[in-house]
Amino acid sequence: MYQEFFSLNQQPFSIAPDPEFLFFTEQHKEALAHLNYGLQGNGGFVVLTGELGTGKTSVCRFLLQDMPTDTDIAWITNTAVSEIALLVDICEQFSVDYDRENITLKVMFDALASWMLANHQAGRHAIVLIDEAQHLSFNLLEQLRLITNIESDNLKPLQIILVGQTELQQKLLTTELRQLSQRITARYHLRSLNKQETTFYIYHRLNNSGAKGQIFDSKSVDYIFKASLGNPRLINQICDRCLLSAYTQSSLTIGSVITKKAINEIDLPKRSSRLANYTPHFISLISILLVAFVINNQSTAIANYFHQSENQVLKDEWLAVINMAKTTNNRQSATELTAIEILHAIPENRYSLQLATLNSKKRVIQFFEQYPTLKQQTYLYQSLATDNTQYVVLLGNFESYRAAKLANKELETTFPNISPWIKDYKTIHRDIK
Numbered sequence: 506m507y508q509e510f511f512s513l514n515q516q517p518f519s520i521a522p523d524p525e526f527l528f529f530t531e532q533h534k535e536a537l538a539h540l541n542y543g544l545q546g547n548g549g550f551v552v553l554t555g556e557l558g559t560g561k562t563s564v565c566r567f568l569l570q571d572m573p574t575d576t577d578i579a580w581i582t583n584t585a586v587s588e589i590a591l592l593v594d595i596c597e598q599f600s601v602d603y604d605r606e607n608i609t610l611k612v613m614f615d616a617l618a619s620w621m622l623a624n625h626q627a628g629r630h631a632i633v634l635i636d637e638a639q640h641l642s643f644n645l646l647e648q649l650r651l652i653t654n655i656e657s658d659n660l661k662p663l664q665i666i667l668v669g670q671t672e673l674q675q676k677l678l679t680t681e682l683r684q685l686s687q688r689i690t691a692r693y694h695l696r697s698l699n700k701q702e703t704t705f706y707i708y709h710r711l712n713n714s715g716a717k718g719q720i721f722d723s724k725s726v727d728y729i730f731k732a733s734l735g736n737p738r739l740i741n742q743i744c745d746r747c748l749l750s751a752y753t754q755s756s757l758t759i760g761s762v763i764t765k766k767a768i769n770e771i772d773l774p775k776r777s778s779r780l781a782n783y784t785p786h787f788i789s790l791i792s793i794l795l796v797a798f799v800i801n802n803q804s805t806a807i808a809n810y811f812h813q814s815e816n817q818v819l820k821d822e823w824l825a826v827i828n829m830a831k832t833t834n835n836r837q838s839a840t841e842l843t844a845i846e847i848l849h850a851i852p853e854n855r856y857s858l859q860l861a862t863l864n865s866k867k868r869v870i871q872f873f874e875q876y877p878t879l880k881q882q883t884y885l886y887q888s889l890a891t892d893n894t895q896y897v898v899l900l901g902n903f904e905s906y907r908a909a910k911l912a913n914k915e916l917e918t919t920f921p922n923i924s925p926w927i928k929d930y931k932t933i934h935r936d937i938k
Contacts (some may be wrong), residue, residue, distance in 0.1 A: 506749065506752065507748045507751070507752035508714075510752045510757075511716065511720060511748065511752070511757070512715065512716070512717055513711075513714045513715050513716060514714060515715070516714070516745075517710040517711050517713065517714035517716070517744070518710060518740075518742075518744040518745040518748070519741065520738055520741050520742065522560075522562040522563040522566055523563065523566075525713065526563070526709075526710055526713055527560065527564065527567050528560075528702075528705070528709045528737075530702050532695060532696065533560065533564060535693065536553060536564050536693040536695055537564060537567070537568060539551075539553075539692065539693040540564070540565075540568050540666070540693070541568070542690070542691050542854075543689075543690040543692075544632070544664055544666075549653030549661055549663075549664060549665060549689075550649075550653065550664070550666075550667060550685065550688050550690070551664065551665070551666045551667070551689065551691045551692070552666075552667045552668075552669075552673070552674075552677065552689050552691070552692040552693075553565065553667070553668045553669075553693055553694075553695070554668075554669055554670065554674050554692070554693070554694045554695070555670070555671070555694055555696070556670060556671060556695075556697060556736065557736075557738065558736045558737055558738025558739060559695040559696065559697055559736065559737060559738075560695060560737050561636075561668050561669075561695055564695070565634055565636075565666065569632070569634065572632070573630075575629045575630060576630045576631070577599055577624065577630070577631045577632070578631075578632050578633075578634065579594075579595050579598035579631070579632070579633045579634070580598070580636070581594055581595065581598075581633060581635045581636065582637065584635060584636075584637050584638060584640040584641050584645070586645075588610055588644055588645055589608060589609070589613055591645055591648065591649075592610070592613035592617055593608065593613060595617060595633055596613060596620070599620060599624075599631065601616055601617055601620040602616070602620075603616035604616075614651070614652070617652065618652070618655050621652075621655055621657075621662040621663050622657050622662060624662060625660070626657065630662070630664075631662060631663040631664075632664050632665075633663065633665045633666070634665075634666040634668065635649075635665065635666065635667055635668065636668050636669075637668070637669060638667040638668055638673050639669035639670045639671075639672040639673040640669075641667075641669075643681055643682065646682055646685055647682075647685070649665055649685075650684060650685045650688065652665075653665060653688060671694075674694065677689070687847055690852060691852075697734055697737075698735040698736075698737065698740075699735060700727075700735070702735070703726065703729065703730040703733070703735055703740060704723075704726050704730075706737065706740060707721060707726060707740065707744060718757075720748070720751075720757070720758060721744070721747070721758075721759045721764075722760050722761075724761040724764075725747070725759050725760055725761055725764040728765060728768065729743050729744065729768075732768045732773060733773075739773060742771055743764070743768055743771060743773075746768075746770060746771055747759045747763055747764055747767040749767075750763050750766055750767050750770075751763050840866040840869050840870060840885075840896075841885070842885055842886055842887060843886055845886070845937055848884060848886060848930075848933060848934070849934060849937075851902055851933075852930065853929070853931035854929070855902055855903060855904055855930045856901075856904075856905070856906055856909035856927050856928065856929050856930070857899040857900065857902060857903065857909070857927075857928055857929075857930065857933065858909060858912060858913055858916060858925040858927060858928070859897060859898070859926055859927075859928045860879070860883065860898040860900055860923055860925050861897075861898045861923070862888075862896070862897055862898075863896045863898070864894060864895060865894070865896075866896070868896070869885065869898075872898065875922075879900070882900060883898050883899060883900050884898075884899040885897070885898055885899075886899070886933075886936070886937055887937075888936040888937070889937060897933075897936065899928070900912075900916070900925070906927065910927065913925050913926070913927055
C-alpha cells in the first residue's frame, strides 16, 4: 500500500525470513562461521539458538543456499511428532523408498540408514535441518543421535542442524542428553541487536528496498529500539506500522509522534520482557557463577571478568564447563580418567588450560587434595606422547586463544600456586593417541 508513496520496490519490513535482507552483524558472521565449521567436520550435530525473531531461520537459509550441488537437504519444521513420523518426514524429503504398507520405527530407520550409506557411496552428503528444535522430545533427540551413529569409511553420511530458542540450550545441558551434546561440533547463540545495530538494520532494509532518502529520523529509531528491545522481528513490525501510519498522513518522514503512535497500536511484549535483550549475558553470568560456586568463593573475580567481556563466545565456552560439571559424578575418584571419546569430541582448534603434569596417581591425588574444588571441573588424561607415565590435568574448553588467555590470567590470580599454560586440542589429541 505504501510502497509507491515512498518509492520502494518491495516491502522492506516483512516478517517472513528472507536471506536477501539478512543484516550481517559481527555475531551473524560468527554464527555462519560456526555453522560452516561444524558442517565441514565429521560431527553429527550443529546447533544454532536464539530468542524468537533474532534471525535464526534467515541465517540458515543463507547458509544452505550456498551448499554444494552434491548436498541433499531436508528441512523439518514440525517437531511435535512421534519418532516414526519424524523419520517418515525425513525420508519423504530425501525421496527415500520405504515399505508404505509396513511403517514401523525399525522399517523407517533401516530404510533411512540404507539410503544414507548408498548416498555417501555415490559421493553425496546429506543434511537435516530441524527448526523449532526446542520442542523435540528426549525420545526424538535420542532417535536423531542413533541416526548419527551410522558411519561409512569413518565419515558421517548425514549431519543434523538443530535450530531453536534458548530452551534448546538448556535441554542439551541435561544429563539425559549428554551423549548427544558430546557430538555437537559447533554451536552459537544469536542475541538481539544493540542500539547501533538496530539503526544500521533499519537503514539496511530500507536501502535494499530502494529507499531514496532517510525516512526515519534519529529520535524515531531511539523509540523503536527501546520498544523492540533490539529484536529484529519486533523492529520489522514497528517499522511496517510506522510506514503505514506515515502514508495515511501523507508524511515522507517518520518522527517520534508517528513512531509512538505506531508502537501503541502494536501488541508488544510486556515491559518486564525488557530484560530479554540481555538474556545471553544473564545466561553467561549465571553459568560463570555456578562454576565459581563449585570452585571456591574466591573465584568471583573470574565470573566478573568474563561477564564484563564483550566476547559473546565466552558464554558457550563456559556453558561447556558447566555441562561437564553437571554430568560428572561428584563421588568419582580423583584418579579416574576422562573418557577418551569426550576429549576427541572437542574440535582441534579449541584450547584448554593445562594445570599440571603429574607422574603418578599418588601425585594426582595429592594435587586434588590441595585443590579439592577443582576436581569436578577438570579433564584428566594419561599422555601417551612419552615413554614415562604422565597424567595431565586440564581446565576448560575455549573457542579462541584470547578467551583462554583471559581465563589463564584470572586463574593465576585466584590460584597463585598453579602455573597454567594454554594448550590446543590438536596437541591434546596427539597426546592421547
